[in-house]
Amino acid sequence: MSTRDGRRDARRQSVRAYLHRWVESAGAHLLVVDPKDDGGALAEAMAGRGVHVTWVGSTLDGLVEFGRTDPHAVVVAPEAPGIPAEEFVGVIRQHGSPYVIAGACGVEDPGAAGVGPLMLAGASAVVVRPYAPQHLWELLTHAPRSLAEHARLEVGPITLDATAYSVRVNGERIADLPLKEFELLRALMLAAPGVVTDDELRDALWGSDGRRPGGNTIAMHVTRLRARLGVVADVRRIRGRGYSLTVG
Template sequence: MTDDPATILLVEDDAATRTFLGDELTADGYEVFVADCLRDGLRLLETKFPDLVVCDVGLPDGSGLDLLRHVRSADRLAGRVDPRTPLLVLSGRCAETDRIRSFERGADDVVAKPFSYGELRCRMRALLRRCEGRSRSGVLRVGDLEVDPVARRVTLRGQVIALSQKEFALLRTLASEPLRVFTKDELLRTVWGFRSIPGTTRTLDSHACRLRGKLGAAGDLYVLNVWGVGYRLIDPPSVVAEDLAVAA
């Protein structure tokens, strides 16, 4: 594991609960991503690669149980989601049948509302501890470049490349389909979570430039700007087909 703070995805439609938990977890040293609906929860799940998910069941556009099913049915080798991601259900629907249904869909723990924040935090820590030793998988290989979403680790010809959280998320997205051109709007939405795109932001370009520099220190050419469109990781002739395989 790295020394980075654990990342928590909080999917909660109640604004007061969402704000309270976001503030408290951040104060306790976690990196927190929040969503108020199933759609945004699934999007963040596939782009932020959280260490743990805390999810309500009753969401305005669906059920949190669908998110649990999405995680547990994911392809751990080729997919964007690690099916072993710890899942904690935080819900006001906690009759015995509701708890059983959550566990059957893949929940690791269920906490009823109203809840004690101290107890919730301890349960989250316990889940994170139990998952620290899980084996690494889903490593993306593009030529000599390896991206490990679970460990949040990047190596180039065996040498570790230190990246910021956003640089890693950008690289992980590009590496998922290294020949495809991702538009700027698409990357700003998936990596930064923008719902509307500011017309003058240089956020993406500055991160892409720094990422290109870190990966290109030894002369390698990654993170290519397709003018007027967006970015891709490599040019089509740069690697042979087998280098694009996702390895266990």
């Protein structure tokens, strides 16, 4: 592998790690209850769309994760162990109105696939396994709770789109930001006009594990971001607290 290919692969891995951190903290949540785990393939694909996937193998674990994550939508397989799947659907619908999708086994007749009782219990759609990210995304766009807000952030004239990895100012796309500056801007926009602490920025830019740089490195990225944003926004240092993003 060439040095250039190595750098490109490292960047892709860094972007994937960032997307997973971003959607877990600020993205839409999808709960999948299915004993046939796909090894994280769906989570990987949906992360780029701003959707964090939690996958569990039983309806009992599903109840726990439903209460913990308050998901926007739930996919449930009819044969999931634990309490009957249709009872699981009934229980979670008593605690809100989640968008429930029944997981079929690839047959055309929903009844034959075992999802008929799930539809009667309150499921609104059917998705064929293995779950295709594009099909799931199309279904999720019809969920009662909007997903678009989690892929796009807007603060004044600045719009950040995590799915397109783009930043626009007054509707015009600016040159792609380096990854750390993109993460920095995203963290500041999420809190704007509030303050983001140095520790929160370290989590956003480098994760919570391993060696993390000090304040001088953060200050360097802030300086570069200020230059890219120009006069449309200001990243202020709040002594002893952190940084905040303000727009004119």
